[in-house]
Amino acid sequence: MADMLELRGISKTFDAGTINEKKAVEDLSLTLAPGDFVTIIGGNGAGKSTLFNAVAGVFYVDKGRVLIDGQDMTFVPEYKRSTQIGRLFQDPLKGTAPHMTIEENLALAYLRTARTRAPFGTITRKDRAFFRERLAGLELGLEDRLDSPVGLLSGGQRQALTLLMATLVTPKLLLLDEHTGALDPATAEKVLALTKSIVEKNHITCMMITHNIHSALALGNRTIMMDGGRIVLELSGEQRAGMTVEALLAQFRASAGKALDNDRILLSD
Numbered sequence: 509m510a511d512m513l514e515l516r517g518i519s520k521t522f523d524a525g526t527i528n529e530k531k532a533v534e535d536l537s538l539t540l541a542p543g544d545f546v547t548i549i550g551g552n553g554a555g556k557s558t559l560f561n562a563v564a565g566v567f568y569v570d571k572g573r574v575l576i577d578g579q580d581m582t583f584v585p586e587y588k589r590s591t592q593i594g595r596l597f598q599d600p601l602k603g604t605a606p607h608m609t610i611e612e613n614l615a616l617a618y619l620r621t622a623r624t625r626a627p628f629g630t631i632t633r634k635d636r637a638f639f640r641e642r643l644a645g646l647e648l649g650l651e652d653r654l655d656s657p658v659g660l661l662s663g664g665q666r667q668a669l670t671l672l673m674a675t676l677v678t679p680k681l682l683l684l685d686e687h688t689g690a691l692d693p694a695t696a697e698k699v700l701a702l703t704k705s706i707v708e709k710n711h712i713t714c715m716m717i718t719h720n721i722h723s724a725l726a727l728g729n730r731t732i733m734m735d736g737g738r739i740v741l742e743l744s745g746e747q748r749a750g751m752t753v754e755a756l757l758a759q760f761r762a763s764a765g766k767a768l769d770n771d772r773i774l775l776s777d
Contacts, residue, residue: 510577510578511539511540511541511542511575511578512540512541512542512543512544512576512577512680512681512713513538513539513540513563513575513576513681513713513715514538514539514540514573514574514575515536515537515538515539515562515563515572515573515574515575516537516572516573516574516575517535517536517537517571517572517573518533518535518536518537518562518569518571518572518573518574519531519533519534519535519536519569519570519571519572519737520532520533520558520562520567520569520570520737521570524570531736531737532555532558532737533555533558533559533562533569533737533738534555534736534737534738535572535738536555536559536572536737536738536739537572538732538739540681540713540715541713542711542713543711543712543713544713544714544728544729544730545707545713545714545715545716545727545728545729545730546714546715546716546728546729546730546731546732547715547716547717547718547723547724547725547727547728547730547731547732548715548716548717548718548724548731548732548733548734549717549718549719549721549724549731549732549733549734550733550734550735551735554734554735554736554737555734555736555737555738556685556717556734557685557717558737559734560595560683560685560715560717562574563576563593563681563683563715564586564589564590564593564595564683565581565584565585565586565588565589565590566586568582568583569582576589576592576593576680576681577592577680590620590621591620591621592679592680592681593679593680593681593682593683594621594673594674594675594679594681594682594683594712595674595682595683595684595685596667596670596671596674596682596683596684596685596687597685597686597687598685598686598687598689598690599690600663600664600666600667600670600690600691601666602670603666603667603669603670603673603674604658604666604669604670604673605658606657606658606659607657607658607659608657608658609654609655609656609657609658610643610650610653610654610655610656610658610661610669611631611636611639611654611655613658613669613673614639614642614643614669614672614673614676615631615635615639617673617674617676617677618631618635618639618676618677619631621676621677621679636654639651639654640654642672642676643672646668646669646672646702648665648668650665650668650669662695663690663691663695664691664692664695664696664698664699667687667688667691667699668698668699668702670687671687671699671702671703671706672706675706675710675712678710678712679712680713681712681713681714681715682707682712682713682714682715683714683715684703684714684715684716684717685717686717686718686719687699687703687716688700688718689718689719700723700727703716703727704727714728716728721753721756721757722753725743725748725751725753725756729744729748730742730743730744730748731743731744731748731751733756733760733763735760735763740760740763741756741759741760741763743756
């Protein structure tokens with residue numbers, strides 16, 4: 509069985525040759541097996557979001573290869589990769605069209621990613637029943653609000669809807685870029701619980717950036733820490749299961765040769 513994601517020595521430098529040159533990702537290699545759920549932590553500027561952008565095809569890497577489910581996607585444009593990759597951002601407003609209804613948003617996501625459907629096809633009665641069933645699984649009452657504009661939803665409701673849209677047709681890879689970072693703690697916990705349930709139920713290969721070390725160690729089966737565009741620490745199995753926040757920070761100091769100075773991480777609980 510092919511790895512679901514394979515990154516072979518990828519590098520990306522912005523503003524090369526100028527005073528603003530920034531090596532955002534440097535010679536990074538990573539392999540995810542089908543069903544892996546990897547949480548990613550690191551300070552600001554560590555290269556986490558750049559890593560996601562490289563996988564999603566927002567830009568092409570300067571060197572290295574990007575393979576998804578055994579296919580070389582290194583020079584495949586973002587819009588083509590998006591049929592195989594689901595992605596959520598920190599801002600709940602990014603993943604939905606606010607002036608369109610819940611049903612219209614779901615229809616767009618469904619037709620764009622359904623590999624057996626035309627991208628501008630017609631939504632059937634069977635499709636609507638499918639939408640209602642999946643919305644009911646969120647337990648937010650949205651199945652009775654299919655005609656409501658998404659702009660009327662709360663941030664948590666919108667993020668839950670975006671999560672559903674990204675997984676309505678099971679993606680080969682799900683990228684979660686601090687998708688609970690803008691939510692209040694109680695709502696964030698609900699969205700994380702939904703995330704865990706949807707990922708496990710559909711056996712989705714997933715990567716999640718988070719500033720909350722407790723969440724990073726509690727969710728998924730692997731944790732990586734980035735610094736300076738590289739992976740400086742990786743945890744799995746018994747080593748990860750027995751890891752505490754304090755021990756992880758100490759390991760980071762040993763691996764990166766410095767303290768983790770990001771207040772959002774240090775203060776997360």
